[in-house]
Amino acid sequence: MKRIQAALLALVLLASGAAFADVTVPHLDIGKGGHCVNDPKFMKLNHGDLLKHQRTITVHQGVRGRYSLEKCVNCHASRVNNSVLGTDRNFCQGCHAYAAVKIDCFECHSSRPETVSETLTEIAK
Amino acid sequence: MSEELDRRQFLKGSAMLAGLAIAPGMLLYDLAHGRSLNEPASSAVRWGMLIDTSQCESGCDDCVKACNKENGLPGGTRPTDEQWMRKVELKDMRTGKATSLPMMCQHCEEPPCVDVCPTGASFRRADGIVLVDRHLCIGCRYCMMACPYKARSFVHEPLHDQKPDVPRGKGTVESCTLCVQRIDRGENNTACAEACSKAGHKAILFGNLNDPDSEISRRIRTVASTQIRADLGLNPGLHYEGL
Amino acid sequence: MDALLKNRRDSRNFYLLVALGLLVVAAGLAAAHYMEEYGHIVTGMNNQIVWGMPHVFAIFMIVSASGVLNVASIGSVFGQAPYKVRAPLAGLLSIALLAGGLTVLMLDLGRPERVIVAATHFNLKSVFAWNVFLYSGLFAFVGIYLWTLMEKRMNPWSKPAGLVVFAWRIILTTGTGMIFAFLVARQAYGTALLPPMFIVMSFAWGLAVFLIVQAAMYGWNEMELHAAILKRLKNLLGLFVISVIYLVAAYHMTNLYFARQSAFEHFILVDGGIYPMLFWGGYLFVGSLLPLFLIYFPGMGGSRHVLAASILVILGSFSLLYVFIVGGQVFPLSIFPGYEVTSSFGDGQIGQYAPSLPEILLGCGGLGVAFLITTIGVRALNFLPRDASD
Structure with missing residues (x-):
């Protein structure tokens, strides 16, 4: 009896695990990624508030501080299409499609990092 | 908490840099005048311009082109296209004297656009720059009705490929920002002023009106200059010479 | 049944x-x-x-x-x-x-x-x-x-x-x-006369709307408005229409007297194409004089005449608002008084607008x-x- 129970439990776990892996969790192309301003777990929960707070002090006071959407894009743009948008694998679009949270950041903000040539001319100056 | 830590780290770093830089002297000077990325704009500074119309060449629009490039504007001239900066050709109706000058947001001390904006999206930053917070702008265009200089444009179409440091979008109002992205990086010059110098005209002088020793303050003290529609009493940050 | x-x-x-x-x-x-x-x-x-x-x-x-x-x-x-x-x-x-x-x-x-x-x-x-x-x-x-x-x-x-x-x-x-x-800098606006002008316009236009709806409801219910009451209402409408003419005239007269405003007035009242046409024809003739005729002329003033007058007052109000709002912006903003101005942004030129x-x-x-x-x-x-x- 116990063995059957264990087998059943294992089966259920396996099935749900498979379900999570295959269906629910988005496979994100995180670009360069890595630890930046905070650890990923914290950022996953708080990036919205951080950006909102930062945008107010950036726009109104000129504080170009720790958090910046531009920096997010610089590291998290996919290396395939050089953007955080485009497909459901791209960093911003993928997760927001998964969470069903509509964002309008990129109607105004660039979804692509500054191109290499522009960065180079910037440095050359 | 993290902000505080950030600042402390920054101070430590800048102290070290200053120590290193005392010998050449140059870097120390910059630190005393520039503002760090973590510091808010201060009212000790008031950014402004002195435009010498006698040096501005009719038909030259290098400043406008530079503005468009810096801010990612397409540069069209249909009535629905955005123009942060434009060249205006003037002819005195009595004497026939011709003048050419660049027009843009005059960065008033008492900006009518800020007064009329219902949501507070139009605002004047501590250092005198008049800006639009596009997160708050609802696109009512009342500021465009109120501006005595016709300095503002409304974005009539969806946009793509904006510049990363100049976000702009459909349905909101925008105007000259005095290249705020450059100022916040500590490059204290605008794209238009730079282009005008490069063209050899040096008609646009950008600087801090609140610093009595700045070149712009010294010039405004010594040469005759005027503000456009000075009769309105808005005290614009842009001064014009030879008008 | x-x-x-x-x-x-x-x-x-x-x-x-x-x-x-x-x-x-x-x-x-x-x-x-x-x-x-x-x-x-x-x-x-x-x-x-x-x-x-x-x-x-x-x-x-x-x-x-x-x-x-x-x-x-x-x-x-x-x-x-x-x-x-x-x-x-x-x-x-x-x-x-x-x-x-x-x-x-x-x-x-x-x-x-x-x-x-x-x-x-x-x-x-x-x-x-x-x-x-x-x-x-x-x-x-x-x-x-x-x-x-x-x-x-x-x-x-x-x-x-x-x-x-x-x-x-x-x-x-x-x-x-x-x-x-x-609006301090716009020639067409920026005067303290506008709030009272809007109040008087509201009296006339509001009453016109009311009379139209009332006429429709009476028609629906096959009722007839008492003659005495009709007379009071129509006289009130006439009075309001005259008051609007008075304030609109005062607004334009003030502008005409100021030399710096004369170019704008000339545009709105004489050579501005559609705008003078809407002002004189749409607002003054169709939207004011004709209704006054329908209200006051001997033999007029019946319920049908008053209904027609109300509809005309509303047509006139749209004409007046179009001239005021669109015409006021079409005329170029005076940024450099005393100069002839040209630019890529419409300075010194009559603006174009087609709804x-x-x-x-x-x-x-x-x-x-x-x-x-x-x-x-x-x-x-x-x-x-x-x-x-x-």
Whole structure:
């Protein structure tokens, strides 16, 4: 009896695990990624508030501080299409499609990092 | 908490840099005048311009082109296209004297656009720059009705490929920002002023009106200059010479 | 049997009217959606003419919403019986027109989805922000006023409620006028004459709307308006139309006297093409003189004449608003007085504006909202003005 129970439990776990892996969790192309301003777990929960707070002090006071959407894009743009948008694998679009949270950041903000040539001319100056 | 830590780290770093830089002297000077990325704009500074119309060449629009490039504007001239900066050709109706000058947001001390904006999206930053917070702008265009200089444009179409440091979008109002992205990086010059110098005209002088020793303050003290529609009493940050 | 037949016919007609209203509102919403999808590029508006057709419709409705309450005020505040029985209908029309006007204004925004921002962030120095309070206040106060009128136990409160509504709507129209009066640099606006001018315009336009709706309701119920009451109402309309002419004349005379304004006046009154045409032909002849003829000329002044006069007053109001709003922006802003000016941004040039279909549909959609609220309101509740001897 116990063995059957264990087998059943294992089966259920396996099935749900498979379900999570295959269906629910988005496979994100995180670009360069890595630890930046905070650890990923914290950022996953708080990036919205951080950006909102930062945008107010950036726009109104000129504080170009720790958090910046531009920096997010610089590291998290996919290396395939050089953007955080485009497909459901791209960093911003993928997760927001998964969470069903509509964002309008990129109607105004660039979804692509500054191109290499522009960065180079910037440095050359 | 993290902000505080950030600042402390920054101070430590800048102290070290200053120590290193005392010998050449140059870097120390910059630190005393520039503002760090973590510091808010201060009212000790008031950014402004002195435009010498006698040096501005009719038909030259290098400043406008530079503005468009810096801010990612397409540069069209249909009535629905955005123009942060434009060249205006003037002819005195009595004497026939011709003048050419660049027009843009005059960065008033008492900006009518800020007064009329219902949501507070139009605002004047501590250092005198008049800006639009596009997160708050609802696109009512009342500021465009109120501006005595016709300095503002409304974005009539969806946009793509904006510049990363100049976000702009459909349905909101925008105007000259005095290249705020450059100022916040500590490059204290605008794209238009730079282009005008490069063209050899040096008609646009950008600087801090609140610093009595700045070149712009010294010039405004010594040469005759005027503000456009000075009769309105808005005290614009842009001064014009030879008008 | 006859009553039953009439009932059935009324029902069918009511649903037809509602369907018609819904159709117009749907067209307006579709136009607004189209404008939001493609941006204001699909309208005739541009960086020179920033306010266009939607604002003509919206301001007509908002100004009339305040003026229509005049009928109620004369009843409740000044105690005139024939107006008292008309107060509930005036209140309903006020709410309907205000809702229609605000719908158009909101849907014309560049970012209509951010209307919540406008309701949560206020710049208290902005007359637009004040108007947000004035509009919501009017809805609330007129709502309470209607309650005191239509609920017997609340009747004793109808006078103080009417007084509050009276004061509030005068302040509201002052606020609407101030939207333009505060534009310091524009030749067409920026004068303290505008708030009183808007108040008087509201009286005339509001009464015209009221008379049209009342005529429709009387026609529906096969009732005839008492001759004495018709005479009072039509004389009032005539008086208001004359008052508007007086203030519009004072506004233009003042401008004509100032040398710096003469070029603008010359444009609006003489050589501006469509604008002088709409001013003299649309506003003055069709919208003022013809109605005055229909009201006062011997042999005129019957209920049909008064209805026609009311419709003409409304046509005239659209002409006047078009000249005021669009014409005022088309004439180039005087940035460099004493100079001839040219640039790539329309400096020194007459601006071009041709209203596009979506704009007009959006405006009509607002009228549709007002029409629907009125139609459903008078069907569901007893708003029909009944005079003592009925």
